[in-house]
Amino acid sequence: MLIDAFTYFNEKELVELRLKYLNPIVDYFVVIESNITFTGKKKKWNFPDVLNNNLKEFSNKIQYHQLNIELDKIKNEESWIIDNIKGDDFWRIENFQRNYIKTACKKFSKDDILIISDLDEIPSTKKLNFILSSDFSKIAPVALEQHLFHLDCSYLRLESWRGSIVTTMQSCNEFSPQKFRRLRNRISHFTDGGWSFSSFGGYERVKEKIESYAHSEHNNDKFKSPEHIANCQKTGADLFHRKVKSKKVERSFFPEDLLKLMDQNPEFYFGKNH
Numbered sequence: 182m183l184i185d186a187f188t189y190f191n192e193k194e195l196v197e198l199r200l201k202y203l204n205p206i207v208d209y210f211v212v213i214e215s216n217i218t219f220t221g222k223k224k225k226w227n228f229p230d231v232l233n234n235n236l237k238e239f240s241n242k243i244q245y246h247q248l249n250i251e252l253d254k255i256k257n258e259e260s261w262i263i264d265n266i267k268g269d270d271f272w273r274i275e276n277f278q279r280n281y282i283k284t285a286c287k288k289f290s291k292d293d294i295l296i297i298s299d300l301d302e303i304p305s306t307k308k309l310n311f312i313l314s315s316d317f318s319k320i321a322p323v324a325l326e327q328h329l330f331h332l333d334c335s336y337l338r339l340e341s342w343r344g345s346i347v348t349t350m351q352s353c354n355e356f357s358p359q360k361f362r363r364l365r366n367r368i369s370h371f372t373d374g375g376w377s378f379s380s381f382g383g384y385e386r387v388k389e390k391i392e393s394y395a396h397s398e399h400n401n402d403k404f405k406s407p408e409h410i411a412n413c414q415k416t417g418a419d420l421f422h423r424k425v426k427s428k429k430v431e432r433s434f435f436p437e438d439l440l441k442l443m444d445q446n447p448e449f450y451f452g453k454n455h
Contacts (some may be wrong), residue, residue, distance in 0.1 A: 182293040183313060184350075186211035186358075187300045188275075190218070190393070191227045193235065194449045195300050195378060198442050200239050206309055207296075210239065212284050215248045218393035219275045229277075246285045248278060248450040259359060264366065276359045283306055285355055291351035292318070297358045302344030303439075305375040312347055322348035324365040325374025332387065332410070333452040334443070336417030336427040337434070343370055344377050359390055376439075380420065381449055384410050387420075414452060 185207045189196060200210060201415050214228045228245060236243065258280075259275040282297060289295070294317060298303055304325050312323070324343040331338060346361045346368075353361075361368070380387050382408045391405055403409065404421055417427040432440060432451070443450040 182208045182289065183296070183306060183309065184209045184211060184286060184289060184293055185296045185298070185304075186286060187296075187298045188278050188282075189214045189228050189300055190224075191389075192300055192382070193227075193231050193448045194382070195303075196228075196231060197235055197445075198439075199300065199303055200236060202242075202303065203306065203309075204239060204242070206306055206313065209289075209325070210243045211282065212243060212245045213248055213278055213281050213285060215250050215274070215278045217250055217252075217274065220271055221252055221274060221395055222393070224393075234293040244285065246311055248276060248281050249355050250277060255448075259357075259411055260450065264363065277363060279358045282358045286350060286353065289350050290348065291354065293350045293355050294321075294347060296345055296347050297353070297361055298345040299377075301378045301381070303376045303378065304345040304347070305373065306438075307436075308371050309347070309376045311371075317347075318349055318351075320369060321352055322346055322361055322368055324368055324370040326370050326372045327375040327377045328373075329377045330379065330381075331420060332414040334378070334432075334435070334450050335414070335452060337430045339428060342377050343374075345375060368386070376377065376435075378450070383448075 183206060185203055204258065212228055214226060216224065218224050219400050226247060230246065232240065232243065255273050255277045258277045260267050260272040260276065286295060292314065298304065308325060325345040325347065327342050327344045329338040329340060329342040343365045346365055348361060380390055387410055388405050412418065417429065419425050433445065
């Protein structure tokens, strides 16, 4: 059995794409949504609206969990980001929500295969089919190296991004989802493992993400101005002034089955001038 588990904030277009693309091979989707943002602000439950209006056809496969986080009760949660880098208290919220995947999946068999991702990290069905056809318990866990895009799909980031982790439930029960996330650059990986669509949706959505996620160092007016975001989208420049190169790509970069789904929300994926 293949289980796809991820946390949810408000990315309606991405969750629709993910479920429609992965539906042919995934048995269950496990969705974790919190009552607060990664910066500790109260938020509404966003997923039920999407589920009831856009994803009814998948309702028999979706296991949706609402997680009420009390900040004073997660002070001992790990705050690791990656490798030996620790974050501030905001990272405890993100990590606690991700680690709840383990609790949400406890009824699955130890031999079942689990995908642990951020929602915007879309694993390749080609790689997942290879995993399903293999004696996976002998090689698990593996990270999927994914093609990284920021703001829209006009520019491909020329950097390695290992996002989705695929493992067995037995392995997940022995460790934690966040530990896999933290060590994803140290474990075995498959190249061409999918796509990461980070900070999509236009100015208001990008601004909301910057103000809501755990990278508090990015919550700065110089990164949130509409002029700056529009320029980065137009030129492929990094949103946070990091020295990362990018190259322009065409629609043909994406496989036909994924592209067909992306074209259901063309402005979201390819910008206003698609």
